[in-house]
Amino acid sequence: MLRQPLLRQAARTAARPSSAIPSLRPHIQRRTLLSKRSFRQTGTRAVENLNLRNIAQSSADYHRNKQIFLSCGIVAGIVSFIYVSYRIVLEIKKNPIQADADPSNPLSDPNAPNRKIIVHDENGNEIVPTGHSVVPSFPRTISLPSFTGPLDATEPVQPGTITTAAAPETEYTLVGLGTRTVTFIGISVYVVGFYIATADIAALQSALVKKVNPIATTLVPGERDQLRNELLDPAEGAKLWNELLSHNIPARTAFRVIPVRDTDFHHLRDGFVNAIKTRGPELSGKGVDDEAFGEAMKQFRAVFNRGKVPKAKELILARDDKGHLSIAFDGGKKSGGRQLIGVVPDERVSRALWLNYLAGKQVASEPARRSIVEGIMEFVERPVGTVASMVVPLAR
Helix, strand or coil: CCHHHHHHHHHHHHHCCHHHCCCCHHHHHHHHHHHHHHHHHHHCCCCCCCCHHHHHHHHHHHHHHHHHHHHHHHHHHHHHHHHHHHHHHHHHHHCCHHHHCCCCCHHHCCCCCCCCCCEECCCCCEEEECCCCCCCEEECEEEEECCCCCCCCCCCCCCCCCECCCCCEEEEEEEEEEEEEECCCCEEEEEEEEEEEHHHHHHHHHHHHHHHCCCCCCCCHHHHHHHHHHHHCHHHHHHHHHHHHHCCCCCCEEEEEEECCCEEHHHHHHHHHHHHHHHHHHCCCCCCCCHHHHHHHHHHHHHCCCCEECCCCEEEEEECCCCCEEEEEECCHHHCCEEEEEEECCHHHHHHHHHHHHCCCCCCCHHHHHHHHHHHHHHHCCCCCHHHHHCCCCCC
């Protein structure tokens, strides 16, 4: 009974024209080509093939790298802590201020900022740490002879000759010190300290105090800040020091230069000559283009016409109450100790050289200039004449 409708349907289909019969081949081909894709998309669920071994390896690599990173951080922290502790211990050893500072001394007050740290060496002498390993300290006071005492500006000078200075000695007190460096990476050349004759400190005190406050004998904190700013200002500082030095205030001063590496006199001479030429136009009074100044520069160059300067050996540049410049060198016991190697009478030479350290836009050593300014602040905060009386003479 079921076959009869089917047979009738087949007969009617066969009776139709061939064009009316739908083609089954394209449908079959399309189904054949797309059957696999269609079957996977609609006939089953999407399946993701997972590689468990790769997943486990990736997880292990992640945790291993994380552990290595954390371990490196711990090691770096420990190394940093040890390094900082080591540097702190070195600084404490170099600057044992609590053990050696004298609280009654205004130049070594540990509670005041920017003070020079004054300690004692094994012989009991007062020294000031420099912070440099080659030249670890400077004496707080030194004794220098009056190199140019008998010299008059009209007397001929024979530069380049070495004579042992046997004149009476004068005590000088350290004001400030610092290291001269060159090039952008800061290569150290020498450590320099500025000394003033102890007996001449009162004159410098009085001149600086009166400049700020004509009726005062000492400066209060606000006035000291005013003076500090003037001394650190390139233009005002140069003007102030130029005026003081042109009037021989302070009368007797000296720069103590100690190389931190082997050098020679010619190298030092070139640096000093360039400094004098640069600061020459700043000098008040007579210019620097006259014949006398040219002759003085020849004398200055001739003084340095000699050989090597080993590291840690002393070179003294001293200026007396007339502005005469004396150069002395201490090559050690084998060379006879400290000896005068030349004198330049023209005070403009020493004044220009002094300005190169004390004031201006560019100085030979900025740390030295700032240390000198702070040393002067220690002077002007005391009543005039009291600082010199509190300086303990250097043990001899």
